[in-house]
Amino acid sequence: MAEEEIVGLEELGTLDERLTPERIMFVDVDYLSPRERADRLHTMLQMVEEDLDFKLTRWDYLCFAVEFIGQFAISFFSHDRIFMSTSKLLGKWLYNMHYFYPAEVYGPPKEGERK
Numbered sequence: 001m002a003e004e005e006i007v008g009l010e011e012l013g014t015l016d017e018r019l020t021p022e023r024i025m026f027v028d029v030d031y032l033s034p035r036e037r038a039d040r041l042h043t044m045l046q047m048v049e050e051d052l053d054f055k056l057t058r059w060d061y062l063c064f065a066v067e068f069i070g071q072f073a074i075s076f077f078s079h080d081r082i083f084m085s086t087s088k089l090l091g092k093w094l095y096n097m098h099y100f101y102p103a104e105v106y107g108p109p110k111e112g113e114r115k
Contacts, residue, residue, distance in 0.1 A: 059105055066094045 024033075032040070042061075049056055066087075073080075073087035097105050 063094060066090045 045056065045061075070087045070091050073084050077083045
């Protein structure tokens with residue numbers, strides 16, 4: 001297979017059309033898929049969590065993911081306007097949920113949570 005240019009988010013529409021089962025198999029022989037990488041990290045976090053005084057929630061994971069995407073976008077993809085605007089949109093959504101719907105996101109306040 002010929003060497004290809006790395007595709008920016010501007011070209012995701014054409015990327016979807018080129019993503020064939022053959023392409024997936026070709027890449028997955030040498031690299032873990034994004035799902036496998038996420039599962040590996042999740043497994044590691046669950047192991048570490050056993051030693052913590054608290055349990056991570058799905059919302060905690062989501063907060064980490066959105067904040068990490070934002071920092072990653074600023075540090076490595078600031079030239080990609082679509083990635084930057086997408087990460088900003090995710091951040092706005094996250095903070096709107098936190099500040100306008102805390103009971104729905106977290107449930108009732110827990111004593112001692114703000115340690």
